[in-house]
Each structure stands twice: as C-alpha cells, then as structure tokens.
Amino acid sequence: MSAKQGQWMGGAILAVALLLGLAVFSAPPGWAAEEASLFYEELAPHGEWVDYGDYGPVWYPTKVSPNWRPYLDGRWVPTTEGWVFETSEPWGWATYHFGNWMPTEEFGWVWAPGSTWYPTTTAWRTAGDFVGWAPIPPPDFIPPPAFAPAGGFVAGTGGLDLLTPPFWAFAHAPNFLLGFGQPFSPAFSFFNCGCLAPFNFVPAIFPRSVLLRDFFFPRFAPNAFFAFGPPFSGVALFTNVDLLRLNKFARTVDLLALQNVLPPAAVFSRRPFLRNAFPAAVLQGQRFQVRPAPDAQLAARRLARPGVVGPPPNIPRLRREIPKAAASPTREKPLPEVIRGLQVSKGLGLPPQAELEQRVVRPELRQGPRRERVRPGGTPGAGVAAGPGARRLQAGVSGRGRLSPREENLKTQMDVEILRQQILQSRRLRGRQESRPAGVTELGAQPRGEIRLQPQPGGAPPARGRGTGHFGTR
DSSP states (O other): OOHHHHHHHHHHHHHHHHHHHHHHHHSOOGGGOHHHHHHHHHHGGGEEEEEOGGGOEEEEESSSOTTOOSSOSEEEEEETTEEEEEESOTTHHHHTTSSEEEEETTTEEEEEOOSOOOSOOEEEEEETTEEEEEEOOOTTOOOOGGGSOTTOOOTTOOTGGGOOGGGOEEEEGGGOSTTTTSOOOTTSOTTTSSOBOOGGGHHHHGGGOEEOOOEEEETTOTTOBEEOOSOHHHHHHHHTOOHHHHHHHHHHOOGGGSTTTSOOHHHHHHOGGGGGGSOHHHHTTOOOOEEEOSOHHHHHHTBTOTTSSOOOSOOOOOOSOOOBGGGOSSOOOOOOEEETTEEEOTTSSOOHHHHHSOSSOOHHHHSOOOOOOOOTTOOTTTTSOOSHHHHHHHHTSOTTSSOOHHHHHHHHHHTHHHHHHHHHHHHHHHHHHHTSOTTOOTTSOOOOOOOOOOOBGGGBOOOOOSOOSOOSOO
8 A cells, every 4th residue: 555545544534533523522412402401300390301313302291181282271361472371281481482392103292492482382373263273393393194284294394384284273262362351270271161173173174264474573582483373453353352451451461470481480499590591571571572574484484493592501411311212111102082983193182172062161261250369378269259150160170270181081981972972963064064155164154354463563462453254364
C-alpha cells in the first residue's frame, strides 16, 4: 500500500469515526430529551412514559377509562386570547397547553411534550348547530390505520389534513357553554354532559362542517400559531347568551383562577425551572395580546408546533431511563371499546354517555344560578346552588364529579337495552336523512349564512355579526 493510499484510508476511517461520533452525540436517547425533563416528574404519578419510536418520549394517563380522550373531561372557557380548556384532570396544565396529542394503537391517546405554551392545541369546526374540536398531532405524525385518511396516508400531508372524523368530538352548540358564569365543578364536563354527538354520527356531521381558519399568534411568540376557536358572536347566538355578557366575561376572566390551567403553587415550589416555561403574562394573570396570522396557509401548516419557543435553561437532566414502547413492562393491555357491536381501538370512540343520553344537556349544566366558591375545609360541591335542578345534578355524578371506570362500565352494562334502542333509532334516522332532498341538513336545520370572526385590536373578542348557522370562516 502506497503512502497516498494509506493516507486516504486513514482519512476515510477518521471520517467514519467522526460520523459515528456525531450520530451518538447529536441524537441523544429519548430519556434525555429536554421536553420530557420538563414534565416527567410531575406527570409520572398520573400515567406512564414510553419511548415511542421516532416520536421520542411520550406520556399517557393510566387512571382513566378505556374510552378516554383528551379535551373531553372539562369545559371550554372564553377568553380574549382564545378558548381555554378548564378541567379537573391534574395534568391539564401541561398536556393542554404544551406539546401535542396523537392516537396510537398500543396506548390510545398519547401526549408528545413540547416547550411552547399555547392557549390551546386544537383545531375547530362548526356544522349547523354543532361545534367540534380535535387535538392537533405532532409534526411528522403518521396516523394509525383507524385514523388514516380514506385514500391512505401520504408522507408530508399537513396536520389539519390528517384530522379525519375519528379525531373529532362534536358538541350540540346550544349546550357548548357548560356552566357558563359559574365557578368550575367537575360536573361541568363534556365527558358526562350528554351533549356530544354520538360516535356513529360524527362521520355524517364531518363532511358538512366548516374548518375555522381563525389562526392567531401571541405577541410574545410571533411564530406560535394557534386556532382561536368559535367566534363569540356565533356562540352567543346559539347558546342564547347575551353577547355583551360573553364579551365582558372573556375580558375579565382570570386565567389564574381557572382549574388546572396553571400548575399548583406546590408544583412550582418543587420544580422552579417550570416558571420559565410559561409566558410571564400568563404567570401574572395578565391579558396578553394576540394577533391574526398574516398568512393563514402558513399558519395552518404550523399550528401548535411544540418547539417554537425553546425549553428554558437549567432544566435538570432526566436520569431515569424511559422504556421503549415495545418493551414497557408496566403497560396494560389496551381494552377495546364496543360501539355498535364493533370493537374499536382504545380511545377511538366517545364516552357511553354520548350514545346513551340525549344530546340536549340538562339545563342546570348549561346555565343556572351562581353558586358560592367552596370555602377552605368545605365539602367539594357544597357550593352548588340549592334547588331541585342542583340536587339532580349532584345526584347524577360521583364524589369526584365524573364517573369512575368501574361506575362507567356498570352504567354501560345496565343500559345495554337502551343502547340497542338508540342504535335502531339512529339507523332509522339515517334512513330518513338519506331520503331527504338536497339542502336539508341531518338534524332538520335550514342552510344558514356565516358570521365571520373579526377580532378587535389587542386580541379583543370578535364583534357580533349577521346571519346564523356556521359561525366560522371558510
């Protein structure tokens, strides 16, 4: 071998070594991800972390029923910065404002952490008298078969285009404001409200719905795009709530007072570095300005990106190894749901209440007399306004405010006959719908005009427009 050949071989070996070194040190293992380090310790008591292939560390709750899904066990609260989800779930401050949710075959819905705070990480649709929302999956999401588009998955498809009907939950618009104006109660939950469209109705509602393209960004993060949600004018019209009252509430609602929108003080005491992950205005309970996205198409492609704002400095290194998804020794075997006689993937459907109860919610869940806040040391739920409606409300929920998995399964077993009757009724209704002339909607509503979202400067809620029906923008 000549000196030149030896020199070339040595250079090649060195180059390969450098590439291997870069591969090792530039792609740290999933358990070292900074985003997971932000939330690992606080979320671990409520669920399981797994290293899920190319997505890295993801988390999913374990103390929930098989048909649990995100953005369901709670209510939507109007604010001048968009609709914010208020929930009794203790992990909501993290999973509904950072990162992204996605469905999986193995674990149901899992949460991929992120370092950017958003008012919400959902997309929105309206259809006549229904309002729908769906979690936005992480970038480079590859849907499982049950959630894949009808024509098959194509690499590079935008996140909004991947939101097929199984992603969506649709609520009856007149009952969208659960407990509006009242202090939060676990009873104010879409999980138990009976106002969701049944699972087998979603594919019929989805094609006639309109995607809301009211994309905004907070002034402190110009590239952090999110969907504002249904305009207040349309919500006021359908819920019969005075628009002035709704606007005033949105301007004065205190984010710090909403349930699980921010971590408890004890969390900040244990993990002081978390403070730097939240916008200063949010931590101080101040209003912050949001602006319409200058390019709606660009915003649609970049909605709820998890790393627009980088993680805060000085995050403690996570020293616990997160098991690989295929080798997780603690995960439970997914329990399938039975909907219309079919077994579907965990978390694909909706709670049995969406199938068994009336879509029109009980009046006391929508609006009612104000109640006093529970005093320290008082009994949860003791502040509910007195009266027959309130007593029925309290009797209809468990001590935690929502049905436990065991209670839910018992209720399902007891209502099997009711479910069969509901299915037969749904089939008869579908037959009548298919025989209707064009232009008549499934629920008998006439075609309606639009109310366009026109936010005022500084993130103020939109003014009331004219017309009824789809209260979004095309």
